[in-house]
Amino acid sequence: MKGGAVLEQIGKITVACFDKTGTLTAGKPQVTDIIGYGRTETDVLRFAAALELGSSHPLATAILAKATERELSLPPTSDANAMGGVGVRAKVEGVEVFVGSPKAAGERAPMTPEQRTQISALNHEGKTVSIVLVGHEVAGAIAMRDEVRPDARAGLKALTEMGIKTVMLTGDNRRTANAIGERLGIEVQAELLPEDKQRIVAQFQKAGWSVAKIGDGINDAPALAAADVGIAMGGGTDVALETADAAVLHGRVADVAAMVDLSKRTMINIKQNIAVALGLKVVFLVTTVVGLTGLWPAILADTGATVLVTINALRLLAPPKL
Numbered sequence: 001m002k003g004g005a006v007l008e009q010i011g012k013i014t015v016a017c018f019d020k021t022g023t024l025t026a027g028k029p030q031v032t033d034i035i036g037y038g039r040t041e042t043d044v045l046r047f048a049a050a051l052e053l054g055s056s057h058p059l060a061t062a063i064l065a066k067a068t069e070r071e072l073s074l075p076p077t078s079d080a081n082a083m084g085g086v087g088v089r090a091k092v093e094g095v096e097v098f099v100g101s102p103k104a105a106g107e108r109a110p111m112t113p114e115q116r117t118q119i120s121a122l123n124h125e126g127k128t129v130s131i132v133l134v135g136h137e138v139a140g141a142i143a144m145r146d147e148v149r150p151d152a153r154a155g156l157k158a159l160t161e162m163g164i165k166t167v168m169l170t171g172d173n174r175r176t177a178n179a180i181g182e183r184l185g186i187e188v189q190a191e192l193l194p195e196d197k198q199r200i201v202a203q204f205q206k207a208g209w210s211v212a213k214i215g216d217g218i219n220d221a222p223a224l225a226a227a228d229v230g231i232a233m234g235g236g237t238d239v240a241l242e243t244a245d246a247a248v249l250h251g252r253v254a255d256v257a258a259m260v261d262l263s264k265r266t267m268i269n270i271k272q273n274i275a276v277a278l279g280l281k282v283v284f285l286v287t288t289v290v291g292l293t294g295l296w297p298a299i300l301a302d303t304g305a306t307v308l309v310t311i312n313a314l315r316l317l318a319p320p321k322l
């Protein structure tokens, strides 16, 4: 946590908005299915991997890992262009190629009912699907599975039990997001662009909520910055670590609840300490003035107060009761 103001603010949050990829999930998706539409699987993977070369998106890493595993040689690309929350496009062998969300792909090229059915079946299994377009044709689909973090469900439950609302904000497909949200017991808002995530944070704030945003910064940096408390998590991009007020280092979702708990205990502790220190001062000021105690007992009592408040503060180092 960056400073005392953050420590104080974090205990006051009423809603926690979580990014999905890399935050509630491990952020290490694996390619599970490759489907070619009038093209070979290898071609679909080659084109996708060529586009993803410059991207640090977890889906890009998954696609590149698969291409490396199959020892594919990638065609050169030009005019590569990454579109946050949408996908990547570039020219390959003189043709415009796109890899990205089914929603964005559908806006660029029509998908057949069979293709749609096939994709939604994969989504229902909790898999994320990226579509590959070559020219104006749907060339294929790549499905990826990202495991939820082992402590995600428990970590979210701990927040709920503290009276904090939890919401997943994701750029991923609605069906995939819902499949994962159901498993985790969290409300879901899906198919969001980075600016949508920021807008939702602002809407909560306007409605009087105190908002924490937890994410990796890959597509939620604006929302991290807009929230009352931005928490970087999931390997954390440099952007995220810079913008965020706090960081969760070991990818433990439960650490968010632990931070809230620490903040609350710290604020109670500070109030107790102020009361003890001021109380003792008042007592000895009065008794010294009326001549009941001498100067030395007063000085000793003052030192004693310092010791007391320090001991009280040290209790915060004890592990939280979660």
Ligand SMILES: Nc1ncnc2c1ncn2[C@@H]1O[C@H](COP(=O)(O)OP(=O)(O)OP(=O)(O)O)[C@@H](O)[C@H]1O
Pocket: 019, 020, 021, 022, 052, 055, 057, 059, 060, 083, 084, 085, 086, 087, 088, 099, 100, 101, 102, 128, 129, 130, 131, 169, 170, 171, 172, 173, 192, 193, 194, 219
């Ligand atoms: N580099 C990329 N390669 C392939 N598909 C991409 C890429 N970037 C975005 N997409 C597509 O756009 C969708 C939304 O992407 P975005 O990065 O916003 O969300 P995400 O990382 O999947 O999830 P979250 O928002 O929870 O982090 C992805 O599910 C994917 O289909």
Ligand SMILES: [Zn+2]
Pocket: 019, 020, 021, 022, 215, 216, 217, 218, 219, 220
């Ligand atoms: Zn993300």
